[in-house]
Amino acid sequence: MQKKDTFVLEILTIFGRDYVTIDPKYETSPLSKNAILLSSVKGDTLYVKIDNITDQIYFDISVQEKKSFYLKQIIKxxxxxxxxxxxxxxxxxxxxxxxxxxxxxxxxxxxxxxxxxxxxxxxxxxxxxxxxxxxxxxxxxxxxxxxxxxxxxxxxxxxxxxxxxxxxxxxxxxxxxxxxxxxxxxxxxxxxxxxxxxxxxxxxxxxxxxxxxxxxxxxxxxxxxxxxxxxxxxxxxxxxxxxxxxxxxxxxxxxxxxxxxxxxxxxMKLEAIKEYEKEQMLIHYDKRASIGDMVDNIAHQWRQPLTHISYLMMNLSAAIANNKLDLKLWKKKYNDITSQLEYMSETITAFRDFYKPNKEKTHFKVDESIDKILIIMEPSLRLSEITLEIKKQYDLELFGNENELTQVLLNLLNNAKEAFESKNIKEKKITLSLLENKIYVDDNGGGLNPLIKTKIFDSYISTKASGSGVGLAMSKLIIEKKFQGKLYHEEISNGSRFVIEFPKDLSLLSHSI
The missing domain is CATH 1.20.1070 (Rhopdopsin 7-helix transmembrane proteins)
Known part of the structure; x- marks a missing residue:
């Protein structure tokens, strides 16, 4: 028969109902307070108190070899x-x-x-x-x-x-x-x-x-x-x-x-997929809207040179009818027409470069991007009798995709231009300001409709009756995802202000996705 000191007696209870209190004179295992080393028991009788908060007592007794018990406790x-x-x-x-x-x-x-x-x-x-x-x-x-x-x-x-x-x-x-x-x-x-x-x-x-x-x-x-x-x-x-x-x-x-x-x-994965699909849908609709804007702006750009060419052709026709067409007059009119056609070709090239997909990131100056936008926007602003003022308070330089920022600025300028529709405002004015890490686009078009003010950046919520509601939503997405910045709206005197805010530490843009 094996010696008593090689065994451990463990009292097994169901959690939270039976609680064991062991007499301090008995030595318990360091691995379990409900286990008594039998070597510490004098005689054949031991006393254990079990507290219980229900009507029945649930417990069992297990006697194991010390080594086996310790191994099980270590595993547990x-x-x-x-x-x-x-x-x-x-x-x-x-x-x-x-x-x-x-x-x-x-x-x-x-x-x-x-x-x-x-x-x-x-x-x-x-x-x-x-x-x-x-x-x-x-x-x-x-x-x-x-x-x-x-x-x-x-x-x-x-x-x-x-x-x-x-x-x-x-x-x-x-x-x-x-x-x-x-x-x-x-x-x-x-x-x-x-x-x-x-x-x-x-x-x-x-x-x-x-x-x-x-x-x-x-x-x-x-x-x-x-x-x-x-x-x-x-x-x-x-x-x-x-x-x-x-x-x-x-x-x-x-x-x-x-x-x-x-x-x-x-x-989270499904929501990320859903968000990506939403972004792709916004990009798709934004491209469609951009094509419409491109055609509209090309029409504005070409209106004047086409009128001029038509006038030159009338002059040539009149000269031929009156037998006054000589080589000198022909060369002059030919050069004038060629000049107008070259201008129209340059306009097409500028629009192609602007709307051409380009994923490349570079360091670029924002004021140079604005000069490109003016080529596109100036004729339509002139036709709408809107003055555009550029305030360059800071030489802002960014790292990223230049076309994406110019697309955002174009969206905001178009949005400001459309703010004057159906409003009797005599001196229409849009102000674009460059600050240290912000760009302001202000207009005096009377402000936004209070009913949509809090929803203007939601997809398919438009500030105008005929709009798709994609431009501002897409612009916000580009600024947040591609430039790590913010795009938000503020009310100003007699109009609205859209703010593009970039990180104060512009070097962070070099590490953006």
Whole structure:
């Protein structure tokens, strides 16, 4: 028969219900406070106190060899450490996402994982004081609240019937009451059933939308609820520790964290794809609008030289009719016509260069870009009797795609020009100002319609009746994505101001995507 000092006696309890207090005269294992080294027991009898907060006592006794026991404890503690590591990583990872993106889903998920981690710690500590029971109720309530908020945000329930949110709030309220009263536990009714509403609502939303990331959410909840039901069933009906509740939760809770993290990542990927498709659609419509603008501006540019050529042709025709056409007159009129045709050819070249797709990034001066825009805009502004004033207070130089910035400025100037339509304003004026890291486009066209003022940068919201609503949305997208800047609107006296603001440290543009 083996010696007593080679064995360890462990008292196995179900978490959160039975608490073990071992007489200080017995030596416990450093790896488990519920394990007694039999070498410290004098005689054949030992005394252990088990505190209980329910009507039954659930515990079992296991006697193991010391080496075997220590090996199992080391494996268990390592597994617990991995579980805590997964959940702590999830907490900080998505908290960082929230800080940089300000998306509430990430914050609620991070809080959910934090309170779930706190629950795991309390389960592991197994303290039997009333204060700790109250603390558990507080933390569980916070977990339910953050979970409900995460569910509302993640599933975007505000887009659907309010009954889903009302049902979640009601279920959460019942769970919180249960945490403080143990009403269902005393009636031997599993409380995990109350959590079923969360995945049920997710299933309904999935059937409506078909979004696959919701399947991850449903799977995560399914695993957690099944594990909680197993724990409650063995407490209420078997009164045995068939499966270690503590170990089971240390597996399922971090597993749920990983599955929820996959759900969020998958949703982020789908939203990124959706945003990209939206951008491509904006680019498509902006190109179509640009073609219309190009044709319109070419028509304005060509009107004067065509009129001049027509006049020269009439002169030649009259000279021929009156027999006054000589070589000298022919050469003069020929040179004049050639000059006008060359001007028209140069205009086409300028427009082709401006609208030609070009992905190359270079260092360029903004005032030189404005000179190119004037070639395009000047005839239409003159026809509309609008004065354009350029104020170069700073020699602004940028790094990026010059055509993209000129497209934005052209959109803003066209928008300012159209602000005067159907308005009886005598001295129409647009002012373009270059500051240290800003560009102002001002007009005295009376300001924006208050009904659309807050929506002017939304897709397909136009400041004019016949507009497509693409220009400003696309311009904002270009400034934010390609120049790391901001585009916004301000009201000024008798008109509007659009502001392009670049980073104060313009060297940052060299590293932009």
């Amino acid at each position: 503690n390592t597994m617990y450490g991995i579980s805590y590591g997964i959940m702590i990583a999830a907490i900080f990872y998505y908290l960082a996402f929230f800080l940089f993106n300000r998306e509430s889903t990430y914050l609620f998920y991070s809080l959910t994982q934090f309170f779930m981690l706190c629950i795991l710690f309390l389960v592991t500590l197994k303290s039997s004081s009333n204060g700790d029971e109250l603390l558990f109720a507080h933390i569980f309530s916070a977990f339910i609240i953050s979970t409900a908020l995460f569910t509302i945000s993640f599933l975007e329930l505000r887009k659907y019937k309010s009954v889903y949110i009302v049902a979640l709030i009601l279920s959460s309220f019942i769970l919180i009451i249960e945490a403080y009263t143990d009403f269902f536990v005393k009636l031997q009714i599993p409380t995990a059933e109350l959590l079923l509403l969360f995945p049920i609502i997710a299933i309904i939303i999935y059937l409506k939308t078909g979004f696959k990331y919701i399947l991850f959410y449903i799977t995560g909840w399914g695993i957690l609820i099944v594990s909680l039901l197993l724990i409650e069933v063995q407490i209420m009906f078997f009164q045995k520790n068939i499966i270690s509740a503590e170990t089971l939760l240390h597996i399922t809770m971090p597993l749920e964290s990983l599955i929820f993290a996959l759900a969020i990542s998958y949703k």
